[in-house]
Amino acid sequence: MTELQATLAIALNTFRESVRDRVLYAFFIFACLITMLGIVLGSLSIGQEIRIIEDLGLSVIAIIGGIITVFTGTTLVYKELDKRTIYVIFSKPVTSWQFILGKYLGLAACIILVTAAMGLFLVALIWMVDPLHQIQLHLPWLGGALGLVLLELLFVLAIATFFSTFSTPIMSVIFTLSIWFIGHLGSSLLELSNMSQNQMAKMILSGIYWILPDLAGLTRIRLELTYMQPPSQEILSYLVSYIVAYVVLLLGAAAVVNERREFP
Amino acid sequence: MSGEDVITVRGLFKDRVSNFLRKRIRVLDNLDLTVRRGETYGLLGPNGAGKTTTIKILLGLLRPDRGEINLLGAKPGDHTILKKIGFLPENPYFYSHLTANEFLDFASQLFGLDRAKSKEHNLELLKRVGLAEEWADRPMHQYSKGMLQRLGIAQSLVNDPEILFLDEPMSGLDPIGRKDVREILSTLKEEGKTIFFNSHLLPDVNEVCDRIGIMHHGRLVAEESIANISRGESYKALEDFFLAKVEEKKEGGDKDD
Numbered sequence: 208m209t210e211l212q213a214t215l216a217i218a219l220n221t222f223r224e225s226v227r228d229r230v231l232y233a234f235f236i237f238a239c240l241i242t243m244l245g246i247v248l249g250s251l252s253i254g255q256e257i258r259i260i261e262d263l264g265l266s267v268i269a270i271i272g273g274i275i276t277v278f279t280g281t282t283l284v285y286k287e288l289d290k291r292t293i294y295v296i297f298s299k300p301v302t303s304w305q306f307i308l309g310k311y312l313g314l315a316a317c318i319i320l321v322t323a324a325m326g327l328f329l330v331a332l333i334w335m336v337d338p339l340h341q342i343q344l345h346l347p348w349l350g351g352a353l354g355l356v357l358l359e360l361l362f363v364l365a366i367a368t369f370f371s372t373f374s375t376p377i378m379s380v381i382f383t384l385s386i387w388f389i390g391h392l393g394s395s396l397l398e399l400s401n402m403s404q405n406q407m408a409k410m411i412l413s414g415i416y417w418i419l420p421d422l423a424g425l426t427r428i429r430l431e432l433t434y435m436q437p438p439s440q441e442i443l444s445y446l447v448s449y450i451v452a453y454v455v456l457l458l459g460a461a462a463v464v465n466e467r468r469e470f471p
Numbered sequence: 472m473s474g475e476d477v478i479t480v481r482g483l484f485k486d487r488v489s490n491f492l493r494k495r496i497r498v499l500d501n502l503d504l505t506v507r508r509g510e511t512y513g514l515l516g517p518n519g520a521g522k523t524t525t526i527k528i529l530l531g532l533l534r535p536d537r538g539e540i541n542l543l544g545a546k547p548g549d550h551t552i553l554k555k556i557g558f559l560p561e562n563p564y565f566y567s568h569l570t571a572n573e574f575l576d577f578a579s580q581l582f583g584l585d586r587a588k589s590k591e592h593n594l595e596l597l598k599r600v601g602l603a604e605e606w607a608d609r610p611m612h613q614y615s616k617g618m619l620q621r622l623g624i625a626q627s628l629v630n631d632p633e634i635l636f637l638d639e640p641m642s643g644l645d646p647i648g649r650k651d652v653r654e655i656l657s658t659l660k661e662e663g664k665t666i667f668f669n670s671h672l673l674p675d676v677n678e679v680c681d682r683i684g685i686m687h688h689g690r691l692v693a694e695e696s697i698a699n700i701s702r703g704e705s706y707k708a709l710e711d712f713f714l715a716k717v718e719e720k721k722e723g724g725d726k727d728d
Contacts, residue, residue: 298558299581
């Protein structure tokens with residue numbers, strides 16, 4: 208119980224820090240404004256207004272949510288070191304895993320809140336543009352798509368958290384963005400590997416494909432959901448469990464790295 | 472004073488590796504020291520003497536290269552021992568987004584204390600360190616350095632510690648702030664707390680400490696009770712003692728080299 212108490216205290220502190228940061232609101236407003244561009248783009252299409260607003264909205268949530276995740280996640284541990292607040296934490300009976308898990312959960316809560324707020328804005332926008340649109344029928348599918356965006360963001364956050372335990376923020380941003388991008392290459396990596404003549408390149412490319420979660424596959428399922436097409440349960444559960452396992456592994460590794468470090 | 476040893480350090484060594492050229496620099500060099508229960512022990516020394524490193528090793532924030540440490544019968548970093556310890560870091564920044572109430576609640580939760588009980592206790596602590604009630608709900612980025620220092624002392628007391636480690640608790644404070652901190656330390660001393668603190672400010676050390684240790688180049692070059700040095704008089708005698716010991720060590724150091 209005490210162990211959970213410390214973890215939750217760190218999570219609450221991290222959540223407060225994130226939601227009290229004005230930059231977050233700037234990103235949120237920016238995301239809303241871009242989503243509203245969907246009205247203009249939608250009006251250029253014939254009968255596809257809602258479709259375009261929805262697609263653009265979900266992409267904006269994924270991208271802006273990703274930017275928030277990368278930039279806040281990569282400074283997660285660094286800020287505690289830089290501001291020397293880490294001394295307050297580790298001079299108390301707090302373990303490394305409590306610290307890492309608390310930091311992760313706090314920022315995850317903030318990302319969930321921002322994603323939900325952007326999602327609500329998107330639904331409100333669709334309703335305003337076309338009040339006759341049967342949004343209630345579409346809501347579960349949109350919710351599912353948003354859930355997948357969130358899952359991806361939580362994965363990116365785990366990568367950022369891992370790198371933030373031993374790297375500078377700039378390097379952590381570069382590493383996290385690289386893995387995020389490569390994860391989106393998905394099966395293209397396998398195709399590239401098959402096309403390659405070089406045995407070493409073949410091994411590396413297919414290795415990366417099998418090691419990293421297939422984020423491109425996740426995006427594909429998200430698109431299917433917006434077309435109200437039920438995804439293959441087998442693939443969905445495989446991807447979800449792969450990503451969850453990945454998050455657990457990354458947080459565990461971050462806790463081990465943090466455990467070994469000193470605080471000069 | 473019961474005289475039981477609560478902090479024992481024997482043959483402590485610590486090297487720091489410089490970022491440039493990866494050169495090893497000795498920070499602690501065969502350090503020995505002992506602090507007894509209920510004692511207020513002041514660790515003095517010029518900049519770079521190794522005072523902060525000593526505190527950080529005692530708290531488990533740094534690992535020694537060699538040496539033995541006994542802190543309340545256990546090793547540094549042991550969680551059962553950390554529950555009995557309070558710490559004020561040097562130049563505390565804390566979390567500028569939190570209010571004093573939120574920060575003390577955060578510190579209490581890290582110790583796993585009961586929220587309702589600690590809430591009352593924390594309010595008392597704020598009064599005790601002289602942080603007016605109207606500041607308790609204001610974010611810390613509005614605080615002056617002196618207020619942060621007082622809040623820092625309050626957070627170091629949330630768990631009612633047996634040993635209090637204070638790293639330069641008076642630094643950057645104006646004379647009134649220093650007087651307030653001295654008074655807080657005197658009260659804690661009367662309550663029987665063991666206080667271990669680093670300081671440069673000899674008048675404060677003279678007034679608050681029972682015993683002092685002087686560090687130079689990572690070694691303890693002298694240890695003496697304040698009563699024997701200044702005999703209740705001004706801090707001038709302490710200053711002379713301090714300078715004499717540091718000078719002595721410098722000359723001795725030259726010979727060693």
